[in-house]
Amino acid sequence: MLHSQMRANRLVIKLLSSIVMLFALFASANAASAATPAPVDPSKIFTIGGAMTDCGSGIPGVKFHVTGPGLDVISTTDKTGHWAAIAPETTKYVVDRFTVEIDVTTLPKGRKLFIDNTKRSLIFNHVNSSSATFKLAEIKCAGTTGGNGTNAENPGLNALFNGINLGLMLAMAAIGLSLIYGTTGLSNFAHGEMVTVGALTLWTFNKVLMWDLVPSALTAIAIVTAFGWSQDAFIWKPLRKRRIGLTQMMIVSIGLSMVVRYFLQMIYGGNTKVLTQGDTWEVLGVKMPAVNIICSGISILVLIAYTLFLTRTRIGKATRAVSDNAALAASTGIDVEKIIRVVWVVASLLTGISGVFIGLYMQAAWDTGFSIILLVFAAVTLGGLGTSSGAAIGAMIIGLIVELSTLVIPSDLKFAAALAVLIIILLVRPQGVMGRKQRIG
Amino acid sequence: MDLIFSNAVNALFDPMTAAYAIAAIGIALHFGFTGLLNFGQASFMAVGAYGFAIATISFGLPFWGAVAVSVGLSVILAFLLGIPTLRLRSDYLAIVTIAASEMLRYIVSTTSAQPLTGGPQGLNNYSTEFYGLNPIPVGTYGFWNFTYSEREVFMRIVSWTLVVLFAIVLAILVRSPWGRVIKGIREDEDAVRSLGKNVYAYKMQSLIVGGLMGTVAGILFVIPRSVQPGNYGTQLTFFLWTMLLLGGASTVIGSVIGSMIFWGLLSLSDDLLRAGVDNGVITFLTNDQVGTIRFMIVGLGLMLLVIFRPQGIFGNKKELQFNG
Numbered sequence: 188m189l190h191s192q193m194r195a196n197r198l199v200i201k202l203l204s205s206i207v208m209l210f211a212l213f214a215s216a217n218a219a220s221a222a223t224p225a226p227v228d229p230s231k232i233f234t235i236g237g238a239m240t241d242c243g244s245g246i247p248g249v250k251f252h253v254t255g256p257g258l259d260v261i262s263t264t265d266k267t268g269h270w271a272a273i274a275p276e277t278t279k280y281v282v283d284r285f286t287v288e289i290d291v292t293t294l295p296k297g298r299k300l301f302i303d304n305t306k307r308s309l310i311f312n313h314v315n316s317s318s319a320t321f322k323l324a325e326i327k328c329a330g331t332t333g334g335n336g337t338n339a340e341n342p343g344l345n346a347l348f349n350g351i352n353l354g355l356m357l358a359m360a361a362i363g364l365s366l367i368y369g370t371t372g373l374s375n376f377a378h379g380e381m382v383t384v385g386a387l388t389l390w391t392f393n394k395v396l397m398w399d400l401v402p403s404a405l406t407a408i409a410i411v412t413a414f415g416w417s418q419d420a421f422i423w424k425p426l427r428k429r430r431i432g433l434t435q436m437m438i439v440s441i442g443l444s445m446v447v448r449y450f451l452q453m454i455y456g457g458n459t460k461v462l463t464q465g466d467t468w469e470v471l472g473v474k475m476p477a478v479n480i481i482c483s484g485i486s487i488l489v490l491i492a493y494t495l496f497l498t499r500t501r502i503g504k505a506t507r508a509v510s511d512n513a514a515l516a517a518s519t520g521i522d523v524e525k526i527i528r529v530v531w532v533v534a535s536l537l538t539g540i541s542g543v544f545i546g547l548y549m550q551a552a553w554d555t556g557f558s559i560i561l562l563v564f565a566a567v568t569l570g571g572l573g574t575s576s577g578a579a580i581g582a583m584i585i586g587l588i589v590e591l592s593t594l595v596i597p598s599d600l601k602f603a604a605a606l607a608v609l610i611i612i613l614l615v616r617p618q619g620v621m622g623r624k625q626r627i628g
Numbered sequence: 629m630d631l632i633f634s635n636a637v638n639a640l641f642d643p644m645t646a647a648y649a650i651a652a653i654g655i656a657l658h659f660g661f662t663g664l665l666n667f668g669q670a671s672f673m674a675v676g677a678y679g680f681a682i683a684t685i686s687f688g689l690p691f692w693g694a695v696a697v698s699v700g701l702s703v704i705l706a707f708l709l710g711i712p713t714l715r716l717r718s719d720y721l722a723i724v725t726i727a728a729s730e731m732l733r734y735i736v737s738t739t740s741a742q743p744l745t746g747g748p749q750g751l752n753n754y755s756t757e758f759y760g761l762n763p764i765p766v767g768t769y770g771f772w773n774f775t776y777s778e779r780e781v782f783m784r785i786v787s788w789t790l791v792v793l794f795a796i797v798l799a800i801l802v803r804s805p806w807g808r809v810i811k812g813i814r815e816d817e818d819a820v821r822s823l824g825k826n827v828y829a830y831k832m833q834s835l836i837v838g839g840l841m842g843t844v845a846g847i848l849f850v851i852p853r854s855v856q857p858g859n860y861g862t863q864l865t866f867f868l869w870t871m872l873l874l875g876g877a878s879t880v881i882g883s884v885i886g887s888m889i890f891w892g893l894l895s896l897s898d899d900l901l902r903a904g905v906d907n908g909v910i911t912f913l914t915n916d917q918v919g920t921i922r923f924m925i926v927g928l929g930l931m932l933l934v935i936f937r938p939q940g941i942f943g944n945k946k947e948l949q950f951n952g
Binding site for chain 2: 306307374429434437441442443444448449450452457561564565568603
């Protein structure tokens with residue numbers, strides 16, 4: 188008993204000392220990311236633009252026809268793949284609609300659009316610039332044999348593997364969310380931003396500073412952990428001290444999520460950062476990026492380690508006690524605030540890993556985490572609010588639904604399928620798959 | 629400087645401000661008076677916008693017919709959202725409404741629904757009949773930086789009349805016996821149930837009425853512009869909540885004033901920052917980056933409001949207790 192307590196104490200000391208280190212890193216990372224400039228737009232004029240990229244490098248010479256009130260120009264992408272058209276000056280509150288049409292004949296040979304739709308319409312909603320996005324189908328990057336493309340021969344197995352992959356990544360983020368919910372009651376809408384920070388800092392180290400993947404990933408995870416620690420230290424703990432209600436805290440987290448998300452957009456810009464890595468492996472006839480397979484393996488190990496932490500260590504047991512009944516746990520001598528801090532660190536560690544893996548799986552952008560946060564919430568609710576095993580199972584279900592649904596419905600509806608399943612399950616079994624009935628009160 | 633100031637004043641009385649105000653009045657009924665955490669007001673607005681536009685474009689319905697279709701769809705949506713969740717704890721309603729509104733957005737923006745919803749491009753050209761109702765003769769009206777076409781004048785009159793109308797409806801509702809019951813539900817659901825009231829039915833009625841306001845707001849919002857699926861993300865709902873909490877959730881006038889302050893301040897801060905960038909006063913930002921600052925301001929404002937003044941500008945602290 189004494190031995191395990193000492194071990195636990197040492198763990199805390201280790202965690203704390205590493206956090207101090209991470210803070211220095213966080214500062215340096217910010218400086219690094221600020222060094223990547225957003226496209227400069229010095230004029231007051233409204234611009235319409237975008238970028239055509241292929242594996243991180245721009246495609247020059249693609250033509251776009253931009254039309255709208257007082258505007259009819261053709262814009263061509265430059266060496267970096269960027270293009271822009273300038274709309275006539277207007278000071279109106281909301282500007283009229285513009286149409287952008289891509290000239291598909293100017294695309295590189297053999298390349299097609301991901302969605303066969305050559306037109307986009309744009310409206311300026313209180314911003315000076317608007318972008319039109321066109322994605323290319325089947326990206327095959329130089330140096331790889333298969334890339335992230337679909338495996339036409341075996342779509343079922345491919346979707347299954349993708350589903351497992353996504354499920355495992357979501358599981359770590361979902362356990363993080365669920366841990367925090369279980370111990371503090373907070374439905375943290377800013378959780379997705381931890382995923383984004385993980386993915387974007389990975390990109391900063393790996394693709395801007397050109398570090399190797401492993402040190403970049405570890406640093407990114409460390410930064411997310413530091414971010415989680417400081418969130419609790421500077422925002423949530425003071426709010427708990429003020430005895431702010433849980434609904435209020437939830438709305439505070441919505442505000443925080445907006446602040447962080449748009450701060451990241453300000454620094455990193457609106458475009459997607461490509462994180463594609465090296466080799467492709469073949470498993471049961473399905474080609475997959477090696478890095479995704481390795482990520483799945485690591486995810487499983489992390490989930491096992493987490494389970495051992497929860498069931499075998501003294502802190503893990505204390506965590507479960509606090510999440511079951513905080514007042515009772517406090518009366519047995521558990522320092523609830525200390526446990527909550529540990530929970531935040533563990534939760535953001537798991538979420539950081541998830542963020543790095545999700546970045547490697549679906550690329551990184553300022554709203555990556557925001558785009559999956561509802562899936563994470565769905566996973567946690569599906570499993571039963573506040574239980575870790577439930578969150579993991581819920582995440583696997585959501586991951587599989589998202590990817591397997593693409594076999595029967597259009598792929599741009601795959602997230603909708605997961606949300607539909609969430610609503611249906613709540614109708615039938617509101618306490619979730621693993622939840623206890625009294626929790627839904 | 630004149631232009632910056634008049635832009636802000638324009639924003640105060642813009643039809644869009646009115647549309648947001650009406651949608652926020654709906655959430656005031658849901659959250660401020662009934663205690664329902666509706667995070668899916670964007671879906672009610674989307675139903676208004678798409679219902680109206682599709683009924684006009686694809687089915688050729690007259691103006692009032694299209695409005696009726698939207699209203700009908702809105703009631704159906706309220707039932708779909710309410711039936712699974714109104715018996716559960718309040719955070720379930722929050723998650724389900726937000727999930728449903730995102731789901732609706734994915735469905736209307738899918739390329740496979742393009743013939744009907746326009747897919748990612750959205751819809752336009754459905755307002756002719758509305759402007760046909762305009763009795764104001766063609767011309768420009770107003771003075772200085774405040775000149776409007778006859779359509780803009782008509783749009784402003786209609787929107788703000790509806791704002792006043794819905795504010796009065798809300799005031800009457802919450803002062804009625806029905807209003808006393810829903811306020812009772814907000815304070816203590818079990819106590820109201822023990823008095824023999826059907827809490828579930830009252831909550832459902834509140835959800836339907838507030839949702840209807842969102843739908844009307846959705847129609848108003850799209851008449852002067854096009855329907856864009858991207859507009860109906862969770863952002864829209866969070867903006868509405870910020871306006872609501874700014875004015876005071878448990879007040880009638882709060883959502884209206886909140887919406888005006890919200891858009892006025894955003895316009896002002898945006899224009900000032902842009903002017904600063906253009907004149908070289910602010911050198912650490914580009915114009916693209918200024919566009920993101922407004923959202924950071926909204927987020928920060930929301931956090932500070934909820935922490936330091938949860939009752940809003942006009943609210944009474946005793947009236948609004950955030951539960952659970």
